[in-house]
Amino acid sequence: xxxxxxxxxxxxxxxxxxxxxxxxxxxxxxxxxxxxxxxxxxxxxxxxxxxxxxxxxxxxxxxxxxxxxxxxxxxxxxxxxxxxxxxxxxxxxxx
Amino acid sequence: xxxxxxxxxxxxxxxxxxxxxxxxxxxxxxxxxxxxxxxxxxxxxxxxxxxxxxxxxxxxxxxxxxxxxxxxxxxxxxxxxxxxxxxxxxxxxxxxxxxxxxxx
Numbered sequence: 582x583x584x585x586x587x588x589x590x591x592x593x594x595x596x597x598x599x600x601x602x603x604x605x606x607x608x609x610x611x612x613x614x615x616x617x618x619x620x621x622x623x624x625x626x627x628x629x630x631x632x633x634x635x636x637x638x639x640x641x642x643x644x645x646x647x648x649x650x651x652x653x654x655x656x657x658x659x660x661x662x663x664x665x666x667x668x669x670x671x672x673x674x675x676x
Numbered sequence: 677x678x679x680x681x682x683x684x685x686x687x688x689x690x691x692x693x694x695x696x697x698x699x700x701x702x703x704x705x706x707x708x709x710x711x712x713x714x715x716x717x718x719x720x721x722x723x724x725x726x727x728x729x730x731x732x733x734x735x736x737x738x739x740x741x742x743x744x745x746x747x748x749x750x751x752x753x754x755x756x757x758x759x760x761x762x763x764x765x766x767x768x769x770x771x772x773x774x775x776x777x778x779x780x
Contacts, residue, residue, distance in 0.1 A: 589710060590710055590711075590712045590716075590718075591709075591710055591711060591712050591716040591717055591718040591738050591739075591741075592712070592716065592738075593710075593718075594709070594718045594736055594737075594738045595738055604734070624740055663740070666740045667698070667700075667739065667740060668704070668734075668737055668738065668739050668740070669737070669738040669740075670722070670734035670735070670736060670737040670738065671735065671736060
């Protein structure tokens with residue numbers, strides 16, 4: 582049975598991604614990649630082995646030049662509040 | 677065409693190529709797999725566009741849609757519906773491109 586045949590509502594797509602690596606796009610230009618251990622209807626999630634990517638626009642005070650500064654950090658286990666979530670995607674299935 | 681509710685419209689759009697435009701201006705183009713009462717949306721073969729430029733693509737994608745957060749869903753779907761009902765394909769260059777891209 583293919584994954585798409587099981588999907589009747591959007592949250593089924595998340596359920597199909599349990600215990601898999603997922604990509605989560607968050608507000609404030611942040612991305613999380615990690616293993617999805619649990620979720621609920623608010624998109625609160627528990628993620629393991631997470632890598633967070635933060636993109637910030639930095640303005641140089643002298644030249645007023647804008648550059649994008651990318652910061653990455655690793656987090657072993659994480660509870661994520663769902664209201665910051667924009668998009669969830671299983672990244673490994675894309676390639 | 678008989679009277680239709682928004683729900684009927686949305687049901688008729690499932691399985692079709694759509695553009696989901698968020699309030700941030702980011703667009704997701706893909707096949708609408710399903711949606712729920714919060715307007716959470718599941719898409720297949722999703723491509724992310726920022727300022728009309730393709731930035732990345734996802735196989736499947738879940739877009740969180742409630743609380744009036746980001747998902748402003750109707751804009752282009754509405755145009756797609758016009759496209760289908762009147763056949764005026766030249767109405768919008770952007771849409772024409774979209775329909776081409778979406779003939780999977």
